[in-house]
Amino acid sequence: MSIMRINIGPMHPSTHGLLRLIVDVDGDKIENIEPRIGFLHRGVEKLLENRMYMQSPPFLEKIDYVAPMGWDELFVASIEQATQTQVKEAAQYIRMILLEFQRIASHLLWIGTFLNDLGQMFTIFMWAFRERAEVLKLLEDISGSRMFYVNFRLGGLTRQIPEDFVERAFKLTDYLEAKVTQYKDIIDDSSIFIQRTKRIGVLPKDIAIAYGVSGPVLRASGIHEDVRKSKPYYAYDKINFKIPIRINGDSLDRYKVRYEEIFQSIYIIRKCLDYYNGLSNKDVIGLPIKLIGPPAKPDIVITQRELPRGEGLIYMIPAPQKPYRVALRSPAFSNLAALPKLATGSKFADLFSILGSLDIVMPEIDK
Amino acid sequence: MEIQKEVLVQTLEKYKTKGFDYLKKILANDYSTYLELVYILYNVESKEQELITLKLNPNKPEIDSIIRLFPNADWHEREIFEMFGIKFNKRKLQKLLLYEWNGVDFPLRKSFEWNKDYKKIK
Numbered sequence: 001m002s003i004m005r006i007n008i009g010p011m012h013p014s015t016h017g018l019l020r021l022i023v024d025v026d027g028d029k030i031e032n033i034e035p036r037i038g039f040l041h042r043g044v045e046k047l048l049e050n051r052m053y054m055q056s057p058p059f060l061e062k063i064d065y066v067a068p069m070g071w072d073e074l075f076v077a078s079i080e081q082a083t084q085t086q087v088k089e090a091a092q093y094i095r096m097i098l099l100e101f102q103r104i105a106s107h108l109l110w111i112g113t114f115l116n117d118l119g120q121m122f123t124i125f126m127w128a129f130r131e132r133a134e135v136l137k138l139l140e141d142i143s144g145s146r147m148f149y150v151n152f153r154l155g156g157l158t159r160q161i162p163e164d165f166v167e168r169a170f171k172l173t174d175y176l177e178a179k180v181t182q183y184k185d186i187i188d189d190s191s192i193f194i195q196r197t198k199r200i201g202v203l204p205k206d207i208a209i210a211y212g213v214s215g216p217v218l219r220a221s222g223i224h225e226d227v228r229k230s231k232p233y234y235a236y237d238k239i240n241f242k243i244p245i246r247i248n249g250d251s252l253d254r255y256k257v258r259y260e261e262i263f264q265s266i267y268i269i270r271k272c273l274d275y276y277n278g279l280s281n282k283d284v285i286g287l288p289i290k291l292i293g294p295p296a297k298p299d300i301v302i303t304q305r306e307l308p309r310g311e312g313l314i315y316m317i318p319a320p321q322k323p324y325r326v327a328l329r330s331p332a333f334s335n336l337a338a339l340p341k342l343a344t345g346s347k348f349a350d351l352f353s354i355l356g357s358l359d360i361v362m363p364e365i366d367k
Numbered sequence: 368m369e370i371q372k373e374v375l376v377q378t379l380e381k382y383k384t385k386g387f388d389y390l391k392k393i394l395a396n397d398y399s400t401y402l403e404l405v406y407i408l409y410n411v412e413s414k415e416q417e418l419i420t421l422k423l424n425p426n427k428p429e430i431d432s433i434i435r436l437f438p439n440a441d442w443h444e445r446e447i448f449e450m451f452g453i454k455f456n457k458r459k460l461q462k463l464l465l466y467e468w469n470g471v472d473f474p475l476r477k478s479f480e481w482n483k484d485y486k487k488i489k
Contacts, residue, residue: 037464038464041466043475209388209411211439212390212437212439230414315394327394327396329392334439337439338439341438366465
């Protein structure tokens with residue numbers, strides 16, 4: 001049979017952003033696939049070089065609009081490392097709580113859209129958005145904004161935490177646990193879902209390492225790697241949480257890893273709330289913004305964080321007022337780069353099961 | 368660890384046999400008088416991280432590709448070529464990653480002129 005070339009995107013509901021895929025198919029078998037990226041490139045790295053330190057977090061938030069807090073915190077943490085600023089103890093716990101809530105919100109959105117990609121139209125999508133809205137409501141009350149928070153300052157946060165926060169957060173974790181448990185019945189027992197994900201887009205362990213994928217995609221291939229464990233920050237080493245691991249490396253396993261991560265995040269949040277509740281000093285306010293950055297030490301700074309999509313890394317060369325250079329390692333970039341390897345040889349109809357399971361966010365890839 | 372550019376592939380091969388088989392990122396820095404490449408390697412078993420750096424001449428920066436060792440270097444190398452103009456030899460695909468019509472200016476170099484390209488757009 002002859003090879004037919006199909007163009008997908010750049011605007012397509014299942015590509016979650018602007019992504020163009022050029023697919024060569026033989027019948028319905030994918031012979032070759034070439035992702036074309038760059039439609040959302042804004043030169044964030046260059047923008048950061050030309051702004052004072054604390055002018056940059058809003059830019060970082062926009063590169064991952066699904067989980068903006070992750071990148072915001074990563075950048076602020078790298079400035080803290082450069083200026084050797086200590087984060088207040090209460091602020092450390094609050095940051096962990098917020099980041100884990102953000103991870104839950106991101107995974108919920110992913111579950112909803114992934115099921116939509118697979119044709120389970122809008123039931124789970126609406127459920128997941130209902131739960132996500134509750135999380136965003138809490139984050140809004142803390143930061144003042146529903147989506148782009150810009151909530152971190154050197155050494156702490158922008159605002160004091162409300163009195164009833166602990167109680168509300170505990171209630172929210174109970175609510176999430178009860179609701180997300182219900183998903184299991186409708187997703188895991190669905191034969192259509194299983195057929196469309198089991199043994200689809202299998203990523204063996206060695207290939208996962210060779211292609212540098214990270215986060216849930218890596219852990220679904222049986223590799224025990226999580227920055228929260230391998231290079232703990234804040235109080236993650238105090239908390240005895242588990243890292244969900246699966247061994248088959250298919251789309252189903254990538255779903256299961258993310259699903260179980262939601263419950264681990266809930267566990268971490270509850271522990272952090274307990275620790276925070278026991279603190280006598282609940283002050284979390286960070287240093288006031290000074291547009292002129294504090295004197296930075298000249299050493300290179302490397303900061304790593306476990307973002308919802310995988311490992312985020314900032315390599316910064318600090319300079320007195322503005323960073324001399326900031327390089328970002330975005331997890332979705334490496335995950336998408338593995339798509340040709342993953343999808344070649346599978347059926348065309350499975351392409352969006354595979355692409356969806358990678359959980360890509362395009363601005364983060366294009367930077 | 369800083370190395371000479373001639374021994375890059377050998378060095379990375381040595382590291383790979385030692386268990387550093389996960390390439391996190393390749394990035395470039397422009398120090399005006401020279402360009403620097405940084406390879407961030409990671410050992411998934413022992414959780415160690417290693418930075419390999421090398422210097423390049425900014426006038427004609429060229430280096431051998433490491434796709435043979437780390438397939439995910441492909442996109443990183445293409446991005447660096449586009450942003451810094453560092454040419455990677457011994458690889459098949461020399462296409463740009465982000466903008467197919469770019470390749471004249473290198474935006475992340477310090478000598479990049481702001482707003483120059485806006486004037487070209489009509």
